[in-house]
Amino acid sequence: MSLGVPLSWLSEGVANHELWAIVLRTLQVSGTALAVSALIGIPLGTALALTRFGARRWIVALVYTGMGFPPVVVGLSVYLLLSRQGPLGGLEWLFTPSAMVIAQVVIALPLVAGLTMGAVESVDPDVRLLLRALGASPVQEALGLVAEARQGVVASLVAGFGGIISEVGAAMLVGGNVEGSTRVLSTAIVLETRQGAFGMALALGGVLLALTFLVNLMLMRLQGTPWWSKG
Amino acid sequence: MSAPCYELHDVRKAYGGKTVLAVDHLVVHQGETLAIVGPNGAGKTTLLRVLNFLEQADQGRIWFEGSLVPYPAPLHLRRRITTVFQRTVLLHRSVRDNVAYGLGLRGEHDERRVDQVLRHVGIEHLASMPAQQLSGGEAQRLALARALALRPDVLLLDEPTANLDPPNVAAIEAIIGDLPLQDGITIVLVTHNLFQARRLADRVAMLLGGRLVEVAETARFFAGPEDPRAAAFVRGEMIY
Ligand SMILES: Nc1ncnc2c1ncn2[C@@H]1O[C@H](COP(=O)(O)OP(=O)(O)O)[C@@H](O)[C@H]1O
């Protein structure tokens, strides 16, 4: 098969309204899941790095387990949770983008929290003393340490995003790959491949790669001097 | 007479069952420069951490300007005190942002103050450099500038010229020596350099095994300390 096939598919795809809808939906679902994971995972990871309390060991073990959890098992659990007979069946979220966001948060949150914890823990312990001596309140101290760990914290977001934007098992199970509603890039690739449309599948793969690359470039901008912890 | 800057009573600190600080009584007067001398492991750094309220003593009481200080100490009190640490720690930011950091924590954004202290310590030409790229002498000047920017009432200096070459030692001593004249600041200077203590301090205290064995006016301390161990230390003899 020549390279001309995927390229022609791609040029057709660019004009294709559904392709752009899929790209946008992919960004919406995974972007929301990453935002939620960051909002919970960065403070959680920081707290786990900086405090010592009884239940900490168990939470850390849970986070580490979550970091290596098979996405398809996450999908199955969320499916059972949201299915008609499940405890959250009343929400009627199964096969909606909301269900996909939930599954993706469960996948990304442990990655963000666990890697943030490691990054904050590896900051020179004397920095903590320095921040206090400069007059940091406890909250300012935590922000200052996250700022010092920003390379690793951003890496945790990159890992979390990478883990969900390309993920297919959970997205398929809880989203259902419904055209015009829950079809995202990864599930679309599976569908096209199954139908023998390898050119389109490859083109979509290229789009997925480009998208991941662009988002990572944006995330890396956060590694510069942080505006949110000027002190 | 106003209350002393610090008054310590029976302050003790142990690490892993080993007592490293056992100060029965210590007064630090307002506006004085008090040098703390003593061999490695004497507890000098631990004493400074306690004085900056960064670490809780296991027992004992500390008065600051006549008021008993609880632990954790209130933020507004902690913000009147700062330490230049023995090992220089620089934030991963520019030189200027390092100096501005403590002011920022107080919600102050005073560019002129930052420029002023950078000039004061002679590193204004390095302002936009990443702090991590500074040499040892420059880094130590930055650490001093970062503390001075806060206009602290109490400045705790932990061996501020250790590991520096003579020109840098002289420059930093000159800056420290001028501070009391300008600001009426109280300085506690930890040093293992007896000559430095002699040049800069109003009084000298000697720590040995966590205990104060001698506290005296600088001239008297060097003329003839009462404690035999302090006398041996002044003569440059080994003590344990
Ligand atoms: N955070 C700590 N944990 C355990 N031991 C410590 C700690 N800080 C200091 N020590 C011990 O306390 C003693 C006094 O240390 P320090 O105050 O640093 O002495 P100095 O500054 O006079 O050299 C040393 O034996 C040191 O090993």
Ligand SMILES: [Mg+2]
């Ligand atoms: Mg020390």
